[in-house]
Amino acid sequence: MVAKKPNEARIVITGVGLTAPNGNNLAEFRKSLLAGKSGIQKFNVRYMGEVLAGICHFDPLKYQKKKELRRGTRAGSIAIYCAQEAIADAKLDLACLDKSKIGIYLGITEHGTVETENEIYEIKQFDYDVKYWSHHHNPRVVANNPAGEVTLNMGITGPHYTLGAACAGGNIGLTQGLQMLLLNEVDLALAGGISESTGSFGIFAGFKSEGALASHADPEKACRPFDKDRNGVVVSEGGCIFVLERLSDALNRGAKIYGEIVGYAINSDATDFIFPDKDRQVECMKLALDKAGISPEDIDIINTHGTGTVEGDPVECQAMREVFGEHLHAYINNTKSFIGHAMGAAGALELAGNLPSFEDYIVHPTINLDHLDPECHLNNLVINEPKKIDKVDYILNNSFGMLGINSVVIAKRFEE
């Protein structure tokens, strides 16, 4: 065991704001995850026609004016909605906070793709004459756009930026927020991940060209990690932003504490543009466990990255077997089977969806797992139905991304 840290060096989650294809706040999202409710639907994409996707149905006008919506981006709207909901959930009053000490750190898979495609489509009507190219293009596509729109909407004057980390972005936004709090750069962090990828035909077409875009007659059954019949990724949009505070501050104001982030790690495969590397995933999980000062057997729930690709899922399963042993006791689930792959938001959404387990001791399942691929066999994989367990002290969340970026976050049940 590591020595107990002072409360100023312990970072806790005190608010959650999210939008997912099957819920627009944590309570709705969790209810869907326990009820087996998918959020995948048919969706028309420019040039592609009908595809399957996870679309969020939050009301952007809850926090934005129509003009802000017209000028900004979908990623900006998702970020604003999540940030506002997180602050409200944390029962914080922005008017009473030093806004220069709030930092915004959002993981993204990509940004600017949607906006660039839209502009090219627009000028196509004018024979590609660039005098019809929008003056809004640059502020829309700068990589900090989603976080910057939050500052404009909420009057936050502390640092804001995004972290481009492919599909590991959500965990990495969270990790960055934690690190900035530990460095005393800010007093409160809005940290997580955002994705607007469903607005881009190129994202869908890219996966299709790779042979990795999921298809199924029933949209809700399309995303099927670990199943023998899995055939790829379902692209989704979404967002999840956490309010992070030092424990000392959270206790001073009597905040509700969802959990403490005790372990985190980020590393790189350095092997391939697309295909994952088992050894580096193993290393990343072990690094996070070391940071938390715990052993593999201390973990109670593992939320897998598993995207439902033929190649990717078995690699992660093998990595988990190596870290946790063939007879691992932790219960294992997967959130993408419900909501598809929310890209930069995935890691944050998937952690959020599991946080209530600290209170209800229920592990949400992996759905659409009808014929388990033997290569993906894991002890205690929670299949299709939620599972009540005896204790939930630690949750480990995997998120991996293209170019071989791996991230792991470990959350602990809060206890003083």
Next chain:
Amino acid sequence: MTKEQIKATILEIIAQIIPDEDLSNLKGDIPLREQVELDSMDFLDIIMELRKRYGIEVPEDDYMQLATLDGSIAYLEPRMKEL
């Protein structure tokens, strides 16, 4: 287009650009930016809409002539009367 049609067109474009604003009491002789929340990027949207919809080019040197509703109608009338 008649003057009234040009006015209606301008108001329709502005309403699209600043949809949260009430345009019902706009005064024709007072700069738009003094009456509604209309910043320089919004103004460029008006210029872009005129270009896209009607092929009208407004040179930067003429921007000030579109500062008021009346000024906009006067400036656009000769350019839109054949539309």
